[in-house]
Amino acid sequence: MKFDFLIIGQGLAGSLLAFELIQRGFKVFVIDNGLENASQVAAGLINPVTGMRFVKSSDVDVLLPFAKNHYQALERFFKQSFYIKKPMLRLLKNNKEIENARKRLDNPDYATYLSGIVENEKFGMVLEQQQTAYLLIVRLLVALKQFFISRQCYQQASLDYKEIKLSEFVSYQAIKAKQLIFCEGYLARDNPWFSYLPFQLVKGEILTLQHQQVPSSFLLNYGHWMIPLDDFNFRTGATFDRENINTQVTESGRDELLTSLKVIMPELAQAEFIKQQANVRPCTLDKQPFIGLHPRYSQLAIFNGFGAKGSLQIPYYAQQFVDFLSKKQNLSAKVDIQRMETRLPAVRD
């Protein structure tokens, strides 16, 4: 079986990259181990203005319109909705936050993202944000997986690194490809070729709950966030844990999220528990993705490191990487793994 690209990982990164390559006429094969991944656990939140000081995410003016168009094109292709637009209310906890929010409102660069500060009768002073949304990632990944299966280019299996043979091509069992692209999310830490890259993995936990009184017309950000889904279901998250890098749910994670939710909406204290999930964000030392060819083995490539912002960043960089792989455009230096070359271990004789 001969392919242009063998892709390892069917999270959001591997899926959108494989789809883009197929759309451009390349022959692609995807292998994924079928375990629950970060993309399936993620809230898929897209929030252009974040942090204590309400700063625009890096490159959001470029990334957001691109992501929105891309997801809408996928909605037309699969005849399903994936990108759910909803305004966000950001609770302002003290005068310093109100002052910071006012400064941003006075800045014309923020005009498309922030609409005003109002006194909300339930939550007190809030900053109203627009252009916020969440992506139904599980639904999108199911549609993409079915698409790959229908083209006979998907296999559920755990890749065994030892079986990868490098020559002019890459061979893996019966598959021969010109290039292999690793899209393994946090499991890249075990990759013998790319584990030199400085990931800074962060575990996160999320709860899905149900309650008849959950507000449904906005996303709520109060340090943690609340995302209303259908049928009175909602999600709340997420925790940040840099010490325990695993996918186990914990009682402390659950307590943290429930405690902070109940402070803001005590009526949700009786919310019905639906599920708790945990996974690991593939964050990086310099907060930029890891994209590009291995410095020594150009048959091997990586598309990873989208941290806590995969939904916003992956569509744009998938397109940029496919342009690069088809020799139409260079990668931007800030995402190209060439920037990490001094970390590459020396070759032993």
Ligand SMILES: Cc1cc2nc3c(=O)[nH]c(=O)nc-3n(C[C@H](O)[C@H](O)[C@H](O)COP(=O)(O)OP(=O)(O)OC[C@H]3O[C@@H](n4cnc5c(N)ncnc54)[C@H](O)[C@@H]3O)c2cc1C
């Ligand atoms: C709790 C939490 C909340 C988050 N919230 C948000 C959010 O609100 N908004 C947002 O944009 N992002 C969020 N993220 C981040 C988001 O999940 C990531 O940016 C994105 O999903 C990463 O996608 P990925 O494809 O790189 O990795 P993954 O989704 O982890 O996919 C990697 C895939 O590779 C497979 N794989 C790895 N190794 C092998 C192997 N050897 N053989 C076969 N298959 C293999 C894995 O099983 C997996 O399916 C959140 C993450 C977490 C954990």
